[in-house]
Amino acid sequence: xxxxxLRLKRLHAPHDxxxxxxxxxxxxxCGPIPGLxxxxxxIRVGIHGGADALVLHKGMLRYLExxxxxxxxxxxxxxxxTQLGPAFHHKVLVGTVEEAVRRGADGVSVHINLGDDHEAxxxxxxxxxxxxxxxxxxxxxxxxxARGAHTPxxxxxxxxxxxxxxxxxxxxxxxxxxxxxxxxxxAAIASTSPVPVVVAGxxxxxxxxxLLERVEMVLQAGAHGVAMGRNIFQFEQPEKLLCxxxxxxxxxxxxxxxxxxxxxx
Numbered sequence: 001x002x003x004x005x006l007r008l009k010r011l012h013a014p015h016d017x018x019x020x021x022x023x024x025x026x027x028x029x030c031g032p033i034p035g036l037x038x039x040x041x042x043i044r045v046g047i048h049g050g051a052d053a054l055v056l057h058k059g060m061l062r063y064l065e066x067x068x069x070x071x072x073x074x075x076x077x078x079x080x081x082t083q084l085g086p087a088f089h090h091k092v093l094v095g096t097v098e099e100a101v102r103r104g105a106d107g108v109s110v111h112i113n114l115g116d117d118h119e120a121x122x123x124x125x126x127x128x129x130x131x132x133x134x135x136x137x138x139x140x141x142x143x144x145x146a147r148g149a150h151t152p153x154x155x156x157x158x159x160x161x162x163x164x165x166x167x168x169x170x171x172x173x174x175x176x177x178x179x180x181x182x183x184x185x186x187a188a189i190a191s192t193s194p195v196p197v198v199v200a201g202x203x204x205x206x207x208x209x210x211l212l213e214r215v216e217m218v219l220q221a222g223a224h225g226v227a228m229g230r231n232i233f234q235f236e237q238p239e240k241l242l243c244x245x246x247x248x249x250x251x252x253x254x255x256x257x258x259x260x261x262x263x264x265x
Contacts, residue, residue: 004133010073012196044239045232046242058076078108089147091110110129111144112142141172142174146159164193177199177200213255241262
């Protein structure tokens with residue numbers, strides 16, 4: 001078994017290959033937003049709520065050191081931009097794969113926005129990271145969006161499908177993408193992708209029932225799981241919600257029952 005295959009075992013559930021990823025990297029792009037003001041608590045939610053993997057920037061790995069229980073898989077996020085700058089959709093590299101190995105991460109993640117003026121730079125960076133991942137046998141999560149000056153908002157489903165293909169072509173081991181408007185497009189993406197596809201949580205859902213129904217829908221379409229951040233860590237009972245979403249992904253809990261369990265908590 002090579003190193004990448006071994007590390008991938010730490011990033012998804014072994015019995016079904018599915019993943020619940022809790023991204024906690026928003027502090028760089030958005031600042032100390034609600035739910036991430038106390039990163040130790042956000043990480044605790046991820047661990048106790050049953051996330052298969054967390055996404056963290058390098059400086060937040062320090063909060064893992066005092067934890068005395070098994071950890072989820074850890075993706076070290078290598079991309080960054082801030083809302084304070086002039087080019088928010090232009091993600092630049094702020095770390096390396098070698099650094100992720102030294103810091104003890106199980107994988108790395110890179111965010112790219114296709115359709116942005118700086119698309120070419122991000123594609124070049126993704127190619128370099130993919131090369132380093134092959135060298136160091138590190139799993140690569142690619143968060144890929146059709147987003148920028150040259151892409152309508154919301155993006156056409158065809159653009160989302162194109163973005164997924166770009167990620168797969170350039171070496172992703174896991175692809176995170178927004179859910180297309182047409183669920184059949186997601187089914188086509190998932191069924192033809194050579195690597196697992198997880199669906200982003202997106203902006204805050206109008207209500208928790210809509211969120212859970214969306215999770216059920218994308219799983220039925222063939223997604224291998226979800227990568228959900230603010231819809232969880234900004235919920236009033238984040239750990240409970242994460243536990244329920246984990247049960248939906250790994251145990252087939254129906255959305256209707258999930259809503260009832262959450263309401264009864």
